[in-house]
Amino acid sequence: MTQADAQWRPTSALGRAIVVAAVAVAGALLVGDPALVVLAVPFVVLATLGLVHRPSRVPQLSSQLDHATLHEGQATTSRLVVADADDAEHLTRAFGRPPYVAMRPHGGQVDALLAGPDGPAPVVELSPRRWGRRFLGEEKVALTTPWAGYRFGPVPLGGQQLRVLPTTAPYDSRADAPQPVGLVGAHRSQRPGDGTELAGIRPFAPGDRLRRVNWRVSLRSRDLHVVSTRAEEDTGVLLVVDALADHGAADGVDGAASSLDLAVRAASAVAEHHVRSGDRVALRVVGRGRELVGYGTGARHLRRLQHTLAGVRPGEIGESEAGVLQLGVTGGTVVILLSPMLAESIGTVAATLTRRGVPLLVVDTLPADVRPGVAEGTDPELAALAWRMRSLERTVVLQRLAALGCPVVPWRGPGTIDDVLRRLARRAAQPRVVAR
Amino acid sequence: MSSLLIAIAELSRSQLVLRALIALGPVVAVLAAGPAGQWPPWWMLIATVVLAGGFAAFPESAFGAGAMLIVLAWWTASLGDGLHPAVLVAAAALLVAHVAAVLTSYGPGEMPVDGPLVRLWVRRGVLALLGVPLVWGLALLLDGEPEQPGVWVLGVAAGLAATVAAAVALTARQPGES
Numbered sequence: 001m002t003q004a005d006a007q008w009r010p011t012s013a014l015g016r017a018i019v020v021a022a023v024a025v026a027g028a029l030l031v032g033d034p035a036l037v038v039l040a041v042p043f044v045v046l047a048t049l050g051l052v053h054r055p056s057r058v059p060q061l062s063s064q065l066d067h068a069t070l071h072e073g074q075a076t077t078s079r080l081v082v083a084d085a086d087d088a089e090h091l092t093r094a095f096g097r098p099p100y101v102a103m104r105p106h107g108g109q110v111d112a113l114l115a116g117p118d119g120p121a122p123v124v125e126l127s128p129r130r131w132g133r134r135f136l137g138e139e140k141v142a143l144t145t146p147w148a149g150y151r152f153g154p155v156p157l158g159g160q161q162l163r164v165l166p167t168t169a170p171y172d173s174r175a176d177a178p179q180p181v182g183l184v185g186a187h188r189s190q191r192p193g194d195g196t197e198l199a200g201i202r203p204f205a206p207g208d209r210l211r212r213v214n215w216r217v218s219l220r221s222r223d224l225h226v227v228s229t230r231a232e233e234d235t236g237v238l239l240v241v242d243a244l245a246d247h248g249a250a251d252g253v254d255g256a257a258s259s260l261d262l263a264v265r266a267a268s269a270v271a272e273h274h275v276r277s278g279d280r281v282a283l284r285v286v287g288r289g290r291e292l293v294g295y296g297t298g299a300r301h302l303r304r305l306q307h308t309l310a311g312v313r314p315g316e317i318g319e320s321e322a323g324v325l326q327l328g329v330t331g332g333t334v335v336i337l338l339s340p341m342l343a344e345s346i347g348t349v350a351a352t353l354t355r356r357g358v359p360l361l362v363v364d365t366l367p368a369d370v371r372p373g374v375a376e377g378t379d380p381e382l383a384a385l386a387w388r389m390r391s392l393e394r395t396v397v398l399q400r401l402a403a404l405g406c407p408v409v410p411w412r413g414p415g416t417i418d419d420v421l422r423r424l425a426r427r428a429a430q431p432r433v434v435a436r
Numbered sequence: 437m438s439s440l441l442i443a444i445a446e447l448s449r450s451q452l453v454l455r456a457l458i459a460l461g462p463v464v465a466v467l468a469a470g471p472a473g474q475w476p477p478w479w480m481l482i483a484t485v486v487l488a489g490g491f492a493a494f495p496e497s498a499f500g501a502g503a504m505l506i507v508l509a510w511w512t513a514s515l516g517d518g519l520h521p522a523v524l525v526a527a528a529a530l531l532v533a534h535v536a537a538v539l540t541s542y543g544p545g546e547m548p549v550d551g552p553l554v555r556l557w558v559r560r561g562v563l564a565l566l567g568v569p570l571v572w573g574l575a576l577l578l579d580g581e582p583e584q585p586g587v588w589v590l591g592v593a594a595g596l597a598a599t600v601a602a603a604v605a606l607t608a609r610q611p612g613e614s
Contacts, residue, residue, distance in 0.1 A: 012496040013538045020504045020530075027512050034575035035511055035523045041571050042531040042564040090553065092543040106448075109547035113556065147560065148538045 008055045008087075008150040017047035050149025055087030061141050063157050065126070071165045073253040075127035078137045080157075082121050088114055088143035088152065091121050095139040096159075100130035100252050108139070129252030131166040131264055131310050135159050163310040166268040167253055199228045236280045236295055236332055239267045239305075242339030242346050243287025246314040248367040262365040263338040264309045266411045270336060271309075275302040283308055284327055286339075286346065288315025327353070334359045336417065340366035341408070342390065347397040354406040361417055362401065362408040366394075443545075450549040454536040459485075459492035461533020462503040465526040466510050472522045474514030480506075488533075495537040504530055519575055527568045535561045 024040030027033065060083040067076040080093060095108030104125045112122040128134045138159035143152040201217055204224035212226040241263050250258040257265070267283065274281050275297060283305050285291040291308045293301075327349060329335055335358055339346045353360045372390075374383040398408050409416055447455070466476050466484045476484070484506055490499030507530060511523070535557050539549050 011538075011541065012500070013534070013541060016501045016504070016534065016537070019501045020508070020534075023505055024508050027508060031512060033512060034519060034571075034578075036508060038519075038523050038568055038572045038575065039508060039511060039527050039530060041567040042527060042561075043534070045564040045567060046534070046560075090542060092547075094544050094547065106547055109544050111543050111547065111550050111553070113550070113552055142543075144542065148541070 006153050006155045007058065008145070008152050011050075011144070011148050011151050014047060014050040014149045017043045017050065021047050046147065049147040050145075053087070053145045053147055053149050055145050055150050055152070057084045057087055059083065059085040059088060059143055059152055061155055061157060063137060063139065063141075065137050065160055065162075068160075068162070069165065070128055070162060072128055072131045072167045075125050076136070078124045078126055078139070080121035080123075080141065082114075082143075085114060085143060087145055087150075089146040090114065090144040092142045092144075092154075093122060093124060093139055094141075094154070095124060095126075095137075098135055098138070100128060100132070100250075101134060101136060102127045102129055128162070128164040129254060130250060130261070131164050132313075133311060134162050134164045136162050163307055165306040165310050166264045201225050202228050235274075235334060236282065236330065237270070237274045238282045238284065238327065238329060238333050238335045239271060240327060240335060240337045240339075241267050241283070241285045241287075241309070241312060242337070242341075242343065242365075243285050243289070243312050243314050244316055244343045244346070245340075247340050247342070247372075248370040257367065259340040259365045259367060259370070260312065260314055262367070262411050263340075263363075264312055266338055266363055266365065266416075267336075268306055268309055270417070271305045272302055275299070275305075281305060282333075285309075285312055287312065287317060289313055290317065329353060329358050334361070336361050336363060338363045338365050338411075340364065341394055341397055342366070347401070350401055350406055351404055354401065354404045360406055362406060363416065364398075364408055364410045447545045448548040450554075451540055451545050451547075454540045454549065455492040455495070457536040458495060458500075458533050458540070459488045461529045461531075461536070462488040462491065462507050464529040465504075465507040465533075468522040468526040468529065469510055469514050470522075472514065472520035474510075476510055480510055484510075491533070491537065495540045500534070500537055504534070519572065521572075524568060524572060528565060531561055531565055 021040050021043035024036045024043070028036035028040070061080065063078055063080045065076050065078055067074075070076060078095075080091075082088075082091065085091075090111065090113050092111040093109070095103055097107070104127075108124050108126070110122045110124055114121070124139075126136050128136065136159050138157070140154035140156050142154040144150070201214055202225065204213065204218075204226050208226045212228075214225050214227050217225040243260060243263070246258050246260040248258040248261075249256045250261050271281050271283070278297060280295040280297055281301070282295040283291070283293040285308070289312060291312065293305055293308050296304070327335070335353055337346070337350055337360060339362065341347060341350075341362065341364060350360060350362055372383060372387045374380065401408055444452075462484050463481070466480065469476060484503065487499055487503035487506055490497065491503045493499075507526065511526065539554060539557055542549070542553065
């Protein structure tokens with residue numbers, strides 16, 4: 001039933017009262033028993049009062065959410081606007097139960113007596129508990145006349161599709177990027193420039209600014225010396241999210257996190273940190289959707305990244321693309337790969353990038369207590385054995401990556417990648433042989 | 437069986453209380469004929485319990501009317517002394533079951549029943565119940581009097597007219613009310 005089809009209908013209570021009253025009165029007339037009249041009296045009263053309040057106007061219902069964008073864990077309010085409800089006395093709202101959405105009060109089922117024709121309808125608070133595409137605000141609304149004679153609805157009201165953004169996990173990093181090659185930024189560069197980080201003291205050369213002259217050294221050496229500094233530059237950060245599969249239980253922002261939960265939240269936190277530091281951040285999702293966001297900076301770009309992360313859905317990519325992944329890494333880019341490292345193609349691309357000398361950091365997102373999802377009817381012992389074999393293969397891949405010099409760290413929130421990035425920065429400053 | 441238990445477990449506490457009242461109402465009403473001298477036989481009691489249980493499980497179904505009609509049928513069949521005070525108990529029990537069913541029908545079973553709504557319907561139930569002792573007293577007064585032709589039709593018509601008039605008076609808009 002849509003709102004256009006909805007109309008006032010007699011309630012079952014009215015029908016019951018009429019039937020009982022009519023049968024009792026008819027029985028009393030037929031057999032002459034006053035006891036039946038006594039039994040019929042309340043039902044005659046209720047039926048009459050219910051019929052007297054026959055409604056004449058068709059109410060108009062519409063609902064809206066207070067917010068169009070939410071992060072997981074945040075809440076919004078669903079408000080119902082009711083017009084032409086003069087005939088109604090009571091209103092009931094019953095929301096559906098979409099996954100990962102908490103509702104208050106009473107799980108999204110609320111009713112109240114209307115304070116008047118323009119009185120406020122009861123509101124319901126909705127809070128998505130996990131990032132992703134969520135359908136919020138779908139509900140059924142019913143209006144009832146005084147003495148419960150007639151009911152309007154329940155009328156289904158459509159909800160609103162929202163992309164719930166991943167939570168902004170508290171994350172900060174003080175580590176420099178390994179290979180900053182931009183124009184301006186917050187990372188120490190290897191080249192001298194107009195920064196604040198001391199690079200050394202050297203003899204004065206034409207073109208040096210007078211305020212750079214170090215008078216102590218100049219007096220001691222009787223030659224003009226200036227303080228040289230390193231340039232401060234931005235860097236490019238490429239976030240690669242492995243969405244080939246989702247491992248582990250996902251209980252929302254308050255509960256257990258799956259591998260994709262960890263990857264998406266970590267990517268969101270790292271992106272927010274680097275965008276605020278003035279770095280250029282790009283995103284590549286390896287999975288069914290193949291989402292790609294180019295390099296960019298600023299709050300608008302950050303919102304674009306978060307929206308893209310919110311739309312990530314796990315799934316395998318096509319067989320033709322599964323061979324060698326092309327991530328489009330350019331020079332001066334730090335690659336942060338967020339993956340449970342269970343797919344062969346991901347291990348291959350990590351090894352290839354490391355051999356090419358690209359600063360690559362793998363964030364291991366496989367939950368510690370993960371159990372494999374097993375299809376119904378599968379022998380549990382067989383499934384456990386297969387999982388153990390898969391875990392061993394994963395361990396071998398991680399060991400080989402470590403042997404190649406690719407750091408792998410589990411996600412621990414703030415400071416997770418600080419130490420690794422510092423090491424990468426030191427390593428980037430050293431001469432090395434790169435495989436071509 | 438397990439689905440029934442799950443459905444019961446999902447009901448709110450207030451809904452459980454109301455459904456217990458729904459189940460008890462018709463049973464009490466049929467048992468009230470006992471003090472009047474007509475204890476219901478076991479099959480009648482079982483039929484009432486089954487219908488009342490169905491009424492409690494599905495308050496908006498025809499079980500409700502069925503449970504109440506079986507009570508009326510038993511009171512019609514046990515015509516020993518139709519004006520025994522126990523009929524007041526039966527009327528009250530039926531009304532309680534009906535009002536409880538009305539309250540449960542305002543929303544899903546998981547939803548707790550609104551407190552102001554319960555108070556409003558308690559007042560309405562008391563108002564509907566006021567006519568019961570009045571009619572019972574009137575019937576007692578007229579009991580034993582020689583029956584005039586057409587007195588029943590006249591009495592019922594007068595009662596209905598009075599009810600309609602009272603309903604119109606109760607629901608008429610007050611001056612100044614929008």
